[in-house]
Amino acid sequence: MPPKEFSVYRSFLYLIVGIFATEFIIMMTLEYLVLPESKYVHFLDSFFLVIIVSPLVYFFTIKPLQSKIAELKKAELAIQKYADEIKSEHHAIVQALEGSAIVSMTDEKGSITYANQKFIDISKYTKDELIGQNHRILKSGHQPPELFDDLWATISSGKIWRGEIKNRAKDGSYYWVDATIVPVLDQGGKPKSYVALRIVITERKDAEEKIREYIRKIEREKTKDEALLESIGEGMIATDETGRITTVNRAAEQILGWKAEELIGKMSYEMISAVDENGNTVPPEKREVLVAMATNTMVTMEAAQYTRKDGRRIPLSITVNPVIVDGKTIGTIGVFRDVTKERELEQTRQDLLSLASHQLRTPLSGTKWLIETLTKGLHGPLTKGQTEYLNEIYKINERMTLLVQDMMGVLRMESGASPIKKGSVSATHLIKNIFETLSGAAKSKQVALRLIESEDCTINTDPLFLQNILENIVANAINYSNPDSEAVVSIAKEPHEVIFTVKDSGIGIPEDEQRQIFERFYRASNAKTFDTRGSGLGLYIANMLASKIGAKLSFDSEAGKGTTFYVRIPYSSEEGLQEETARV
Amino acid sequence: MNNVLVVEDEEFLVRALKDNLLSEGYSVAVAMDGEAVFDELAKKKPNLILLDILLPKKNGFDVLKDLKANPEWQLIPVIVLSNLGEDTEIKRALELGANDYFVKSQHPIQEVIEKVREYLQGKGVTSAPR
Numbered sequence: 001m002p003p004k005e006f007s008v009y010r011s012f013l014y015l016i017v018g019i020f021a022t023e024f025i026i027m028m029t030l031e032y033l034v035l036p037e038s039k040y041v042h043f044l045d046s047f048f049l050v051i052i053v054s055p056l057v058y059f060f061t062i063k064p065l066q067s068k069i070a071e072l073k074k075a076e077l078a079i080q081k082y083a084d085e086i087k088s089e090h091h092a093i094v095q096a097l098e099g100s101a102i103v104s105m106t107d108e109k110g111s112i113t114y115a116n117q118k119f120i121d122i123s124k125y126t127k128d129e130l131i132g133q134n135h136r137i138l139k140s141g142h143q144p145p146e147l148f149d150d151l152w153a154t155i156s157s158g159k160i161w162r163g164e165i166k167n168r169a170k171d172g173s174y175y176w177v178d179a180t181i182v183p184v185l186d187q188g189g190k191p192k193s194y195v196a197l198r199i200v201i202t203e204r205k206d207a208e209e210k211i212r213e214y215i216r217k218i219e220r221e222k223t224k225d226e227a228l229l230e231s232i233g234e235g236m237i238a239t240d241e242t243g244r245i246t247t248v249n250r251a252a253e254q255i256l257g258w259k260a261e262e263l264i265g266k267m268s269y270e271m272i273s274a275v276d277e278n279g280n281t282v283p284p285e286k287r288e289v290l291v292a293m294a295t296n297t298m299v300t301m302e303a304a305q306y307t308r309k310d311g312r313r314i315p316l317s318i319t320v321n322p323v324i325v326d327g328k329t330i331g332t333i334g335v336f337r338d339v340t341k342e343r344e345l346e347q348t349r350q351d352l353l354s355l356a357s358h359q360l361r362t363p364l365s366g367t368k369w370l371i372e373t374l375t376k377g378l379h380g381p382l383t384k385g386q387t388e389y390l391n392e393i394y395k396i397n398e399r400m401t402l403l404v405q406d407m408m409g410v411l412r413m414e415s416g417a418s419p420i421k422k423g424s425v426s427a428t429h430l431i432k433n434i435f436e437t438l439s440g441a442a443k444s445k446q447v448a449l450r451l452i453e454s455e456d457c458t459i460n461t462d463p464l465f466l467q468n469i470l471e472n473i474v475a476n477a478i479n480y481s482n483p484d485s486e487a488v489v490s491i492a493k494e495p496h497e498v499i500f501t502v503k504d505s506g507i508g509i510p511e512d513e514q515r516q517i518f519e520r521f522y523r524a525s526n527a528k529t530f531d532t533r534g535s536g537l538g539l540y541i542a543n544m545l546a547s548k549i550g551a552k553l554s555f556d557s558e559a560g561k562g563t564t565f566y567v568r569i570p571y572s573s574e575e576g577l578q579e580e581t582a583r584v
Numbered sequence: 585m586n587n588v589l590v591v592e593d594e595e596f597l598v599r600a601l602k603d604n605l606l607s608e609g610y611s612v613a614v615a616m617d618g619e620a621v622f623d624e625l626a627k628k629k630p631n632l633i634l635l636d637i638l639l640p641k642k643n644g645f646d647v648l649k650d651l652k653a654n655p656e657w658q659l660i661p662v663i664v665l666s667n668l669g670e671d672t673e674i675k676r677a678l679e680l681g682a683n684d685y686f687v688k689s690q691h692p693i694q695e696v697i698e699k700v701r702e703y704l705q706g707k708g709v710t711s712a713p714r
Contacts, residue, residue: 361667365688369600372693401689
C-alpha cells in the first residue's frame with residue numbers, strides 16, 4: 001500500500017507531526033466548539049487524539065512495517081531456498097570432485113588446510129599427517145626444481161597455474177597428477193589461500209610412456225629392416241593394392257638402372273617393359289604383379305626379358321607374392337635377380353653336353369657301321385663263328401650307345417636350371433609324331449602301333465618334355481613286347497586332366513620289382529634277359545620330366561601278361577604357381 | 585651312274601660309307617672338311633650329298649646355306665648325317681634345306697643306304713623327326 005520505500009524515520013516524523021497537528025486541531029476545535037472549562041475537555045482531548053491518531057499510526061507505521069516484515073520473511077525464505085539449492089549443488093560438486101580429483105587448500109604460506117578423501121587415499125597419508133604440511137612432502141625428486149619455482153612464482157602473483165606433477169606417496173610409490181592451482185585473493189589482490197584441483201593421470205602417463213617406448217622399438221625395427229633390405233643381393237619391389245610401386249631396394253635400382261624415386265608411385269609395367277621369349281611385349285595383365293594380385297597366389301616368371309633404363313634387355317627370374325592381411329590383399333612383394341650369367345652358364349653347359357654327347361657318339365657310330373659293313377659281307381664272306389662274334393660286338397656297342405644317350409638325357413635334365421618352355425600341343429599330333437619316330441624300331445620288332453581314335457585335345461605344357469615322356473613309354477612297350485603283338489595308345493579327356501594310356505601285351509613287370517621300376521639304372525630281371533641293351537634310365541628320365549611339368553606316371557602290370565602305363569597331365573601345367581600365398 | 589658326295593671328317597666313317605655306297609653301285613666322292621666340299625662340287629656335280637655337321641674349316645650348316653644359295657647346287661638332295669642329336673640342331677638343318685637327318689649312332693648304315701636309294705630314285709621322303 002505505501003508506494004514509497006518504507007522508512008522508519010520518515011514514518012516516525014510523520015507520526016510526531018501528525019500527533020501534534022491532530023492535538024492542535026482537537027484543542028482548537030474543543031476550545032471553539034465545546035466549553036473550554038468543562039472537566040471533560042481533557043477526556044475529550046485524549047479521546048479524539050487516540051481516535052484520530054490510531055489509524056494514522058496504523059497506516060503510517062504498523063501496516064508498512066507489517067508488509068516490510070512479510071517481504072523480509074519472503075526474502076528470507078527465498079534466500080533459504082537458494083541456500084539449500086546452492087548447498088545441494090555444492091554437495092554434488094564435492095561428490096564429483098571427491099571421486100575424481102584430489103582437492104586441497106592451503107594458506108598463503110602453502111601449508112595444507114584442507115585435504116579431501118581422495119587426497120588421503122592417493123597419497124596414503126592420513127588427514128592429520130597432511131594438515132599443516134607443505135605439499136613439498138609429496139615431491140618425487142624426478143622433476144626439475146625450476147618447475148616448482150615457476151609454480152610458486154605464478155600463484156603467488158595471483159595467477160592460476162596448470163601443469164603435470166609427479167608425486168611420491170607415503171609408501172614410496174609414484175603417481176602423476178594434472179594440477180590446477182587457484183589463488184584466492186583478498187581485497188588487496190594478494191593471495192590469502194590457495195585451492196588446488198589435482199586429477200590423477202598415472203595410468204595415462206604410463207600408457208604414454210609405453211607408446212613412446214613402442215614407437216622407439218618400431219623405429220629401431222624399421223631401421224633394421226631397411227638396412228636388411230638394402231643389403232640383400234636380390235632386387236625387391238613392393239607395390240600397394242593397386243599395383244603401384246611403393247618400395248624399391250638398392251639391389252633393384254642397380255639391376256634395373258632406375259632410381260627408387262623414378263619408380264615409386266608408378267605401375268611396374270609403365271617404367272619397365274618386358275618381352276617374352278618370342279620377342280613380343282608382355283601385356284600389363286600378364287605381368288607379374290597383376291597376375292599375382294588377380295590369382296592371389298605366388299607367381300614365378302623366368303622366361304621374360306626386361307628393359308633397363310639404359311635400354312639394355314636383361315633376363316630376370318622374378319617371384320611375386322601377394323601380401324594378405326585379414327583376408328584382404330594389401331599389395332605385393334616381388335623379388336628378382338638378373339639371371340644373365342646363369343643363362344649363359346646354362347647355355348655353355350648345354351653346349352658342352354651337346355658336344356660331349358657328339359664326341360661319345362661318333363666312335364660308337366663308327367664301330368656300329370664298320371661291324372655292319374663286315375657282317376654284310378662287303379669284305380668277303382664270314383664264317384658262322386665270325387658272324388656270331390660280330391653280332392655280339394654289335395649288341396655291346398648298341399648297349400653302349402643307349403647308355404650314352406640316356407646318361408646325356410639325365411645330365412641335361414638334372415641341370416635344374418633349364419627353363420620349361422610352354423606351348424600348346426595337340427595330344428593326337430604328339431602320339432602320331434612318336435609313332436613315326438619309332439616306326440623303324442616297331443617294324444624291326446614286329447610290334448604294331450595303334451592309336452585308338454578319340455577326340456583331340458590341346459595341352460598347355462612343354463611339348464618336348466611331354467613327347468619325351470610318352471616316347472620313352474611307347475618305346476618300352478615296343479621293346480618289351482613279343483613279335484606280332486600290339487602296342488595300343490589311347491587318350492582320355494577327364495575334367496581336369498588328360499590321361500594317355502599305353503598298353504602292351506609284353507613281358508610285364510614282376511610284382512616284387514614294380515616298386516623300383518622308376519629308380520635310376522634299375523632294370524627288371526625279366527627285362528634284362530629279354531633285351532640286354534637297356535640302360536635302366538628310361539623310366540627314371542620319364543619320371544623326372546613328368547615332375548617338371550606336373551604330370552604323373554603310374555602303371556598296372558603282370559609278369560608275362562603285359563603292362564599298361566598311364567600318363568596323367570593337367571590341361572595346363574602352370575610353372576611356378578603354388579597353392580600357398582604370403583600371409584601376414 | 586649316280587654319284588654321291590660324302591662330306592665327313594672321321595676316317596672310319598668315310599670308310600664304312602664308301603664301302604657300302606660302292607657296293608650299291610654308286611660312285612663316291614669324298615670331302616673331309618667344309619671347304620673341300622666346294623672343290624669336289626667343282627670337279628663333278630653329285631646326285632646326292634651326305635653331309636656331316638661338325639667339320640673342320642667350315643661347319644655343315646654353313647655349307648648347307650651355301651649349297652642352297654647357289655642355283656647350280658640347290659636342287660641336289662642333302663642328307664645330313666651327324667651325331668649332334670639335339671632337336672634344335674635337327675630343326676635348324678631341316679630349315680636350312682636339308683632333305684633328311686640321321687643321327688649316326690641311332691641308325692644302322694643299311695637304313696642310310698636305303699634312304700639314299702629312295703632319294704636317288706626320286707622317291708625320297710623325310711623320315712627325320714619333326
